[in-house]
Amino acid sequence: xxxxxxxxxxxxxxxxxxxxxxxxxxxxxxxxxxxxxxxxxxxxxxxxxxxxxxxxxxxxxxxxxxxxxxxxxxxxxxxxxxxxxxxxxxxxxxxxxxxxxxxxxxxxxxxxxxxxxxxxxxxxxxxxxxxxxxxxxx
Amino acid sequence: xxxxxxxxxxxxxxxxxxxxxxxxxxxxxxxxxxxxxxxxxxxxxxxxxxxxxxxxxxxxxxxxxxxxxxxxxxxxxxxxxxxxxxxxxxxxxxxxxxxxxxxxxxxxxxxxxxxxxxxxxxxxxxxxxxxxxxxxxxxxxxxxxxxxxxxxxxxxxxxxxxxxxxxxxxxxxxxxxxxxxxxxx
Numbered sequence: 001x002x003x004x005x006x007x008x009x010x011x012x013x014x015x016x017x018x019x020x021x022x023x024x025x026x027x028x029x030x031x032x033x034x035x036x037x038x039x040x041x042x043x044x045x046x047x048x049x050x051x052x053x054x055x056x057x058x059x060x061x062x063x064x065x066x067x068x069x070x071x072x073x074x075x076x077x078x079x080x081x082x083x084x085x086x087x088x089x090x091x092x093x094x095x096x097x098x099x100x101x102x103x104x105x106x107x108x109x110x111x112x113x114x115x116x117x118x119x120x121x122x123x124x125x126x127x128x129x130x131x132x133x134x135x136x137x138x
Numbered sequence: 139x140x141x142x143x144x145x146x147x148x149x150x151x152x153x154x155x156x157x158x159x160x161x162x163x164x165x166x167x168x169x170x171x172x173x174x175x176x177x178x179x180x181x182x183x184x185x186x187x188x189x190x191x192x193x194x195x196x197x198x199x200x201x202x203x204x205x206x207x208x209x210x211x212x213x214x215x216x217x218x219x220x221x222x223x224x225x226x227x228x229x230x231x232x233x234x235x236x237x238x239x240x241x242x243x244x245x246x247x248x249x250x251x252x253x254x255x256x257x258x259x260x261x262x263x264x265x266x267x268x269x270x271x272x273x274x275x276x277x278x279x280x281x282x283x284x285x286x287x288x289x290x291x292x293x294x295x296x297x298x299x300x301x302x303x304x305x306x307x308x309x310x311x312x313x314x315x316x317x318x319x320x321x322x323x
């Protein structure tokens with residue numbers, strides 16, 4: 001129960017940050033791809049600087065989780081095609097719908113009913129990938 | 139405290155996103171939102187159609203709780219922490235968008251032309267939202283992650299595959315905005 005509440009709290013914080021930073025706004029995504037504002041680059045860049053530093057600290061000092069368990073980082077599988085092609089397809093959708101998978105839920109919570117169409121599309125897209133997975137180059 | 143009702147600047151939002159990633163790491167999980175889409179498929183019975191969906195989805199329930207939180211956060215952020223829905227994007231961006239027919243640019247959080255309830259009755263905007271979703275879902279799973287899994291978690295862990303994926307995100311996004319948007323809108 002305590003763990004479930006901690007996931008809920010983290011999710012709420014995430015939703016508030018996505019909404020208030022306007023990272024959930026279609027307009028900010030469009031502006032980012034036009035290189036007409038530093039805003040989105042600043043968000044991702046500053047998160048990354050702290051993220052890289054923090055993960056190095058955890059790894060070098062073998063810092064344990066809140067529950068005393070060792071923290072393991074699973075490396076991504078090696079490869080090129082799936083990341084380049086899959087990434088490009090994702091990018092097309094990210095720019096068109098102006099939302100990535102996290103902010104979709106934030107926008108539903110904020111009351112934008114139409115974003116449910118994007119969510120349905122994303123679930124169906126995931127399903128299609130599952131059906132075609134073995135036929136695709138990875 | 140008045141600043142909290144204003145849009146949050148990048149130097150507040152970025153560090154908070156890093157904090158969210160670390161909170162998840164410290165509760166023994168990882169930051170990745172698109173994997174929930176696979177969980178939804180399995181919950182709907184997709185495991186009977188493809189092996190990709192045969193996994194213990196209950197082990198992913200924690201991430202569904204994060205999803206519920208993300209929606210609650212959107213509700214709180216928009217209803218209690220904001221005075222104005224307008225997103226103050228660059229005036230140049232606004233005029234480019236107005237030329238494309240997005241008259242709501244600069245006055246709304248999402249473009250009315252795609253997301254208003256009236257737009258839902260238009261086959262074109264409904265089709266574009268659905269297509270955008272399909273590309274997001276298919277691409278995220280093909281690439282093994284989205285903005286949170288690759289651009290934040292993966293790059294923070296210095297993963298080369300994540301860098302390739304993020305380059306792909308931008309190739310696709312730039313192509314959509316610069317080449318396809320003038321054809322679509």
